[in-house]
Amino acid sequence: MVLNPVLGKLVSKRVVLASASPRRQEILTNVGLRFEVVPSWFKETLEKSSFAAPYEYAVETAKQKALEVANRMHVKHLRTPDVVIGADTIVTVDEQILEKPVDKQDAYRMLSRLSGKEHSVFTGVAIIHCSSKDNQLETEVTDFYEETKVKFSDLSEELLWEYIHSGEPMDKAGGYGIQALGGMLVEYVHGDFLNVVGFPLNHFCKKLAELYYPPSKHNVQHKKYDSIPSVDTFENLSDGESDSSNFTEHKGASKLDSSGMCSSGAIYNSENSSSVRTGFMVPLENQNGVSESGPKLPSKILELMDGFRASKALFVASKLKIFDHLKHRGPLKAVDVSNEVRTSVCGTERLLDACAALGLLEKTPQGYSNTDSANVYLTSDGEYSLHGYIIHSDDHLWPLFTNLESAVKEGSRQNHRAFGKKAEDLFKDYYHSEEVKQRFMAAMHSIAHLTARDVATAFDLSRFKSACDLGGCTGALAHELVQIYPNLKVTVFDLPEVIANTSYFQPSGQHMAPVTFVSGDFFKDNLPEADLYILSRVLHDWPDEKIHVLLSRISAVCKPGCGILLAEMVLDDEKKNRSTALLQSLNMLVQTEGKERSGSEYRSLLEQHGFTNVKIRLTGNLLDVILCAKT
Numbered sequence: 001m002v003l004n005p006v007l008g009k010l011v012s013k014r015v016v017l018a019s020a021s022p023r024r025q026e027i028l029t030n031v032g033l034r035f036e037v038v039p040s041w042f043k044e045t046l047e048k049s050s051f052a053a054p055y056e057y058a059v060e061t062a063k064q065k066a067l068e069v070a071n072r073m074h075v076k077h078l079r080t081p082d083v084v085i086g087a088d089t090i091v092t093v094d095e096q097i098l099e100k101p102v103d104k105q106d107a108y109r110m111l112s113r114l115s116g117k118e119h120s121v122f123t124g125v126a127i128i129h130c131s132s133k134d135n136q137l138e139t140e141v142t143d144f145y146e147e148t149k150v151k152f153s154d155l156s157e158e159l160l161w162e163y164i165h166s167g168e169p170m171d172k173a174g175g176y177g178i179q180a181l182g183g184m185l186v187e188y189v190h191g192d193f194l195n196v197v198g199f200p201l202n203h204f205c206k207k208l209a210e211l212y213y214p215p216s217k218h219n220v221q222h223k224k225y226d227s228i229p230s231v232d233t234f235e236n237l238s239d240g241e242s243d244s245s246n247f248t249e250h251k252g253a254s255k256l257d258s259s260g261m262c263s264s265g266a267i268y269n270s271e272n273s274s275s276v277r278t279g280f281m282v283p284l285e286n287q288n289g290v291s292e293s294g295p296k297l298p299s300k301i302l303e304l305m306d307g308f309r310a311s312k313a314l315f316v317a318s319k320l321k322i323f324d325h326l327k328h329r330g331p332l333k334a335v336d337v338s339n340e341v342r343t344s345v346c347g348t349e350r351l352l353d354a355c356a357a358l359g360l361l362e363k364t365p366q367g368y369s370n371t372d373s374a375n376v377y378l379t380s381d382g383e384y385s386l387h388g389y390i391i392h393s394d395d396h397l398w399p400l401f402t403n404l405e406s407a408v409k410e411g412s413r414q415n416h417r418a419f420g421k422k423a424e425d426l427f428k429d430y431y432h433s434e435e436v437k438q439r440f441m442a443a444m445h446s447i448a449h450l451t452a453r454d455v456a457t458a459f460d461l462s463r464f465k466s467a468c469d470l471g472g473c474t475g476a477l478a479h480e481l482v483q484i485y486p487n488l489k490v491t492v493f494d495l496p497e498v499i500a501n502t503s504y505f506q507p508s509g510q511h512m513a514p515v516t517f518v519s520g521d522f523f524k525d526n527l528p529e530a531d532l533y534i535l536s537r538v539l540h541d542w543p544d545e546k547i548h549v550l551l552s553r554i555s556a557v558c559k560p561g562c563g564i565l566l567a568e569m570v571l572d573d574e575k576k577n578r579s580t581a582l583l584q585s586l587n588m589l590v591q592t593e594g595k596e597r598s599g600s601e602y603r604s605l606l607e608q609h610g611f612t613n614v615k616i617r618l619t620g621n622l623l624d625v626i627l628c629a630k631t
């Protein structure tokens with residue numbers, strides 16, 4: 001495998017990717033590189049006009065991103081990394097630099113400029129080698145850029161807006177993602193595709209080859225690597241796929257490293273005395289000083305195997321309210337946290353370390369503190385707190401999921417096994433035990449609040465004068481709707497036990513437009529009159545028979561032109577791509593008679609009750625939105 005020697009040079013180094021881009025992380029993970037992710041705080045505000053060419057801007061931004069992380073890690077965490085990688089992707093058209101759109105209008109402006117034209121995508125990359133001398137950070141910077149040309153077809157206004165409403169453009173340079181829906185806009189690509197997605201892997205490998213395998217004296221004519229050098233270029237390294245005599249296969253050489261990772265495989269020997277490490281795994285040296293390395297780590301599978309550990313660490317830290325304590329009192333040492341939350345010091349320290357490694361906390365010599373996102377999402381009073389949903393996940397979903405195997409075998413919910421109660425009785429508990437009710441409502445509120453803006457703006461709803469959110473619970477979506485559409489009167493309709501407990505969740509503020517709460521059962525009682533009926537995360541609770549009952553009741557009170565708005569995780573028609581939604585469907589299997597459905601399945605259910613013109617928007621947030629009208 002000829003590429004291994006290049007990336008293998010990074011195996012023994014502490015490598016940091018100074019980027020929050022999930023695409024960059026994926027590209028580098030896919031080739032087996034092991035690295036930490038520390039997103040850069042460098043603000044992308046360099047003066048563009050001061051650069052002679054656009055790529056210079058991208059390269060300088062990449063450099064500043066990486067240097068910021070190198071400095072921060074050195075100063076703040078006293079952990080100097082060996083190598084920090086930074087990157088910046090820009091799109092240029094008509095001599096203008098396009099970065100990520102700030103809002104939907106900005107995305108529209110960018111995409112309409114790109115329509116029907118060829119443009120360039122530049123990614124600047126900086127590889128910073130760091131060392132520490134007398135406690136001073138020393139850096140050696142290598143940088144480069146890659147250009148790829150992309151041509152868009154002519155984009156109609158409708159397609160353009162549909163694409164913008166999908167939510168995909170917002171975190172991407174030029175306002176599109178070639179790797180997903182944006183691929184549909186592209187007529188041709190000239191150059192490295194991965195460069196467009198955010199990281200020019202091929203050029204990166206060539207750069208590493210230049211750095212780690214400079215041309216030898218007898219080979220000086222090769223000043224630069226125009227291709228990724230084959231192993232021969234690396235001073236007669238043997239390739240595992242060649243039949244060189246230096247290659248010895250060691251069957252059964254399988255060991256666990258300290259992190260529990262398994263490595264097995266071949267030994268590669270080099271001509272000179274220093275052993276050359278190939279493969280992406282931490283090499284194991286045998287008695288002759290020859291390093292062994294095995295096949296590429298199945299990192300995705302390992303991540304899935306460990307997934308439950310990470311979930312449980314998050315659940316326990318949330319349950320112990322560690323994020324709340326750290327928000328108000330941090331940074332705190334492990335011993336102080338354990339005193340606050342009355343837990344063992346050794347257990348708490350391990351939990352805190354795991355949370356820090358998972359990116360939920362920051363660890364410094366002063367102690368542990370919350371990351372920004374922990375403050376926003378994990379504290380119980382954070383602006384978009386998910387605390388309620390996390391506790392619900394731990395107390396309710398976790399026991400249900402431990403019975404997934406039975407659910408799959410039997411094809412039905414598992415409340416009786418998980419809680420010793422039938423689902424119906426459990427449902428009564430939701431509303432008769434104060435504690436369970438509050439927990440459930442807090443969980444529903446968490447998700448509704450977090451998704452409300454995207455649900456409310458997925459379509460222009462300004463033509464509706466009144467809306468009724470059936471099963472609208474705490475009114476999180478209703479409040480968002482009245483903010484966005486000041487002329488819309490919104491009623492929340494839910495069971496009396498729910499309505500009686502909504503006051504705790506109401507937003508404060510003098511200028512909040514009112515929302516009306518009405519109690520009732522949408523399967524039995526008269527539905528309030530409205531132009532638009534909203535069902536958010538309701539239909540997925542029920543089997544088709546019950547949905548028909550509900551839709552026929554809505555259809556009976558809906559006048560022509562009135563509509564239904566559904567907010568659900570919508571599966572793709574082939575049910576193979578949207579893993580979050582597919583896992584949510586398993587979640588429905590273990591606890592309800594419902595399931596997640598595809599766009600076509602929702603369309604068919606709605607059309608059977610006279611609702612047509614069914615439009616579906618994928619928001620890119622947790623919930624997708626479907627709008628239809630009664631004919």
Ligand SMILES: Cc1cn([C@H]2C[C@H](O)[C@@H](COP(=O)(O)OP(=O)(O)OP(=O)(O)O)O2)c(=O)[nH]c1=O
Nearest residue numbers: 019020021088089172173176177178196197198
């Ligand atoms: C053009 C294009 C860009 N992109 C992405 C790559 C980058 O992640 C992003 C450009 O923004 P960048 O500022 O380069 O990167 P980022 O903000 O995502 O991450 P960071 O600054 O922390 O490194 O656009 C795609 O995913 N697909 C595409 O087709």
